[in-house]
Amino acid sequence: MTLPMTRDEAWELFCEWTPSESLRRHVLAVEACMRAYARKFGEDEELWGVTALLHDFDWEMHPTLEQHPQDGAPILREEGWPDEVIDAILSHAEHLSLPRDTLLKKTLFACDELSGFIVACGYVRPTGIDGLEVKSVKKKLKQPSFAAGVNRDDVTNSAEALGVDLDEHIAFVIAALQPHARELGLRTEADAA
Numbered sequence: 001m002t003l004p005m006t007r008d009e010a011w012e013l014f015c016e017w018t019p020s021e022s023l024r025r026h027v028l029a030v031e032a033c034m035r036a037y038a039r040k041f042g043e044d045e046e047l048w049g050v051t052a053l054l055h056d057f058d059w060e061m062h063p064t065l066e067q068h069p070q071d072g073a074p075i076l077r078e079e080g081w082p083d084e085v086i087d088a089i090l091s092h093a094e095h096l097s098l099p100r101d102t103l104l105k106k107t108l109f110a111c112d113e114l115s116g117f118i119v120a121c122g123y124v125r126p127t128g129i130d131g132l133e134v135k136s137v138k139k140k141l142k143q144p145s146f147a148a149g150v151n152r153d154d155v156t157n158s159a160e161a162l163g164v165d166l167d168e169h170i171a172f173v174i175a176a177l178q179p180h181a182r183e184l185g186l187r188t189e190a191d192a193a
């Protein structure tokens with residue numbers, strides 16, 4: 001599919017709209033997971049990557065569910081993004097209750113909350129997500145006070161909707177994020193040595 005801009009241009013556009021370091025890290029984390037899943041599923045990695053980068057592009061300008069992401073969609077349309085990207089971005093929002101009827105939509109939803117949760121697990125470990133085990137992620141999922149903003153039902157339901165085993169999904173996301181630890185602000189084994 002022809003996209004109106006390159007990945008780096010999409011990133012620049014995102015950053016123009018998003019001064020917040022934490023939101024920048026969030027979309028980079030989702031991008032890393034989406035690219036990994038696109039490779040696994042034999043899908044268009046560039047398309048999946050930019051969809052992830054742009055899915056929260058308007059959040060800082062539209063920081064309420066009355067506006068995000070629906071008021072961002074016309075801006076993306078103006079920029080020439082295809083419906084496939086825009087529809088996937090709209091579908092990540094639970095409050096819009098849109099069908100997640102493509103693999104792209106299902107995967108975006110399954111990576112959105114979980115990637116943030118796993119990065120949060122890494123922030124409280126001296127080696128970040130290096131050596132982070134699935135069972136300790138699951139233990140933290142059972143502690144409501146840890147990363148309380150992450151909706152646990154979304155994590156489990158989205159994996160189920162994607163048709164992946166939750167343990168495998170967690171392991172896959174950890175592995176996808178590992179090469180990006182630095183840009184996500186995570187420590188690594190090298191720091192602890």
Ligand SMILES: [Fe+2]
Binds near residue numbers: 055056059068069092
């Ligand atoms: Fe969002």
Ligand SMILES: [Fe+2]
Binds near residue numbers: 026055056112
């Ligand atoms: Fe998000």
